[in-house]
Amino acid sequence: MGIAAVVFDMDGVLIDSEPIWEQVRRDYVDRKGGRWQPDSQRRMMGMTTTEWAACMSDDLGVAMPLDDIATKVIDLMADKYAHHVPLLPGAVEAVQRCAGQWKLGLASSSPRTLIDLVLSKSGLLEYFSAILSTEEIGRGKPEPDVYLTVAQRLGVDPKDCTAVEDSTNGLISAHRAGMRVIADPRPEFPPAPDALALAAVVIDDLDQLTPEVVTG
Structure with missing residues (x-):
């Protein structure tokens, strides 16, 4: 066919957008006292929202509810895109x-x-x-x-x-x-x-x- x-x-x-995702996530992890790793962004590429929020919590040490992590990061990304795609x-x-x-x-x-x-x-x-x-x-x-x-x-x-x-x-x-x-x-x-x-x-x-x- x-x-x-x-x-x-x-x-x-x-x-x-991957550099933007990396910067937004890295800044959020740093603000919440987590530990960003060199391969963190690459590992999260392709994950669902729930999956990468869990990764930020379990692997990167962000001690926040998963819904809070996801909502804040997505809001930050939306703000970036609102100004420039x-x-x-x-x-x-x-x-x-x-x-x-x-x-x-x-x-x-x-x-x-x-x-x-x-x-x-x-x-x-x-x-x-x-x-x-x-x-x-x-x-x-x-x-x-x-x-x-x-x-x-x-x-x-x-x-x-x-x-x-x-x-x-x-x-x-x-x-x-x-x-x-x-x-x-x-x-x-x-x-x-x-x-x-x-x-x-x-x-x-x-x-x-x-x-x-x-x-x-």
Whole structure:
């Protein structure tokens, strides 16, 4: 049948948000007397809200209720996005280019409030037929649930989807779902080599996300 849909991750693929997440979380951990670790942000990439809040509590020593941790960090991120959405170069054009040929889905680990804020402010909301946060289904990446559910909502078999991902957990998640995987890694947070090896193609930026690359 060929490729029938393209499913994008958001953080690290469409927006350069991982450094912002890291700064917000690190500052919060420091203020609460916790212990930030060099690999903390990389480990939390792809986790659901509940999962990363638990990580900040259990592993980083933030002695606060999980709901309080999640709410405060998300509020801080929303404030950042309200002032500026850090779209990556070529993001809008890549989405528009793909939308001209395929159904589009979004499979993100961000809370739904932040997804909607980013897509609305960037003018990208109209291009996606299925949008899903891992917090809406319970299990985060690297489990395949979010990609499988997006494919189901698009009415497309997962094997007929191409996923665009950047992180270790994201690449594993899309691969486990049975999708063709394109890796667009961020140099600041490179994925593990074994996860990167799951990608059919590795691109340097979204300008390289051409129809030929999508379909292989």
